[in-house]
Amino acid sequence: MLASACAVLPQPVAFNEETFTRDQLITDFDAGLAFIKETHPDLSYSAKPDALDVKAMEIRASLTDGMTAREAWRQMALLNPVFADAHVGFRRPLNALEIYQDNGGSLFPLPIVFDAGGVMRAAASGPGGVDAGDRIVSINGISADNVVAPLLERMRGETAELGRLVLQLYFPIFFWVEHGGYDAYSVRVKKPDGRTLTARLAEADAYAPADDYFTYRALSAHVGYLKIDTFNIEQFEPFKAFLESAFADIKADQIETLIIDVRENGGGANDLSDELVYYLTDQPYSFISSVKARITEQNIQLVPVEGVKPGMVLDLPLHQTRTPPPDLKNRYSGDVYVLTGPMTYSASIVFATTVQDYGIGKIAGAAPIGAANQTGQVQTLVTPNTKLEALSPLYIFRRPNGDKSRSRITVDIPVNHNPLDPEAALDDLLSIIAQ
Template structure:
């Protein structure tokens, strides 16, 4: 099962003792060049231990050159932020959302920073792959009068340069996906790249011309982190009836600590679908970065009309704890998945109407497996602006803590092909291509309903 991005799945017992970091006057740890080199050697050894083919989505030569460039930056004492700035330049080279150097537990670090009186960049933004930054909302998700406006400068630095520096350290399969990953929490990367000032001097592009603004840093909990408890559940899982016997089921994550609460939500949604005689069901996973395969399989039990599986051929690295009589630790094993799931055809809430799955932006990991399955087995048509993620997904993510800096290396141990076995197109490809606005999620929903209305009308 591909794990959610940056989830802590495995704790590593470190081998040997780490050199004690020196301290600056501000008490920010500074790690010696020897400590940095030790972390780097450890990271490379762990990649070779876990990943079945480290250069899979780039090339071994490109990876070697990137390693050399990073190693040259680690020959001096560095703080943890400085170490991340160097090591994270590998992330775009890996070109895999499941393989990256990141800070462990983004949520805990952010909450501790705010609790200590720290502030953050005050807006949620949309970053494009070509370096534009536009404001979506205030950092807590509340409406902003600046929504939709493009930022031209941040604290005297051109916004394009800010974006370029951060995108050079973002993880993801493609430049477009890396831009979307960065967009989810640019405030975090900005903090660790440029610091966390008390105020921000901005230049934004207004219709009347550039406007200079001075805004305070924010001490609010970012919207992307405010997803716990009943209010968090309602942000992640939503259901609404739409005009024309249609319904919209939004699932922003295939992960929730209480599986029974999720199951009850899905059951209740399909009861409403039955009672309202819904004939068009739209499932929105555009903001879904993955999670637990069992959650989308639960959803498919209400939709599938034939047995299905989540993939076909695979390649995996056998690691400690995963060995068997025929598979030794260190082996690279090629195989073919033969585990099938049965549909819930006897379920009185089973739905047999038309189904459309909205994909794009942050559809990743288990959400990509879900989209592969519904497309390959004909359970639904995919709808969206185009593919950002590969259909061939890595998984079995291992989270390894570097012994000195405490940064986290995320490494997958297998690669899974889609159920059909096809590798072309390489990226998730919608059956129905429609525009997708980062500022209004209903744009695509409305466009789909209009598209369906037009295609159902008799031609003149």
């Protein structure tokens, strides 16, 4: 019976991956690390330099002849948690992934979610009787613990919890990085009643996430709901058009209380969040009070200091004042609640602190895991051999109220976060508002 069960497991797909010499790998690792150090305004802001040096020495020693880009990333990415910032580190090997998919390779097709206890569950229903919320016991015969544990050691993020959310977001890619490709995927799940079942998934079963990043609806009389899932600069024009339409509807619906949900918003550009703030206030504001910046050829003309040269680091007060257009149609003047969660990050944290510090609205939900003062303007280096990408920010932004600490946002209205039931937090907030 055991032999029969093993025989039906999906089989690894042979793929002729390019390999690299130890010298090539060390060249790439050193280039990536040097880029991070030379770009970041202050690595000690989130990382311990001594710990970085020790871990870097261990990684160099682990690089050997014959490694693929995937294998090299698995070693270099051990430095990611030491940076303690999701904006810093070695990104998943996207170039190698593109080559794999161009050659017909498939990825694990079912989205996953980690519950409050860190248990991996199906985030959507799939074929073979898999239901959203089912506990994932194994994938292709590999136990869930053995899938998750080695990957968590390589995730970028301020905390292990944020690293888990990054893994959740890109899980199909990371599973491929760690275990390679398969002709199909077998997932064993455990139901809430204790039953277990095994379902076979193929690429055709892949869950297609919705591409509607922005939605609006009236929840009840005079209560409106905006869901903003990204501030990606590529969505700038669609976002502007969405806001124009949504706030026209908000006015027509006579909305007096507006909930802005950024729980799934991993950030992007302040260009988009500014467009949203314009609809919430007619008063000038600045999303930062000061900045620590690495000077480059690209930003040197923005620095109001004489004698500055590229490569220098400056720490100075900086108010990039935004003045909302005075003639903006359908500007909103009612109550505002920004609903945040653990995955709220980067530009969406900056948006939340702006709303809070200027008294535009209240912050509700679970506090974002990332610090209130965010790094930003992330730069990328593609290494010469493996084509792995090193990431590093140019700036450390301080929130409008002047706080320079690494503390997280303090929410005005705490609401429990349940990753398996996102509507529960919204219902709780509606009840609190009603009271």
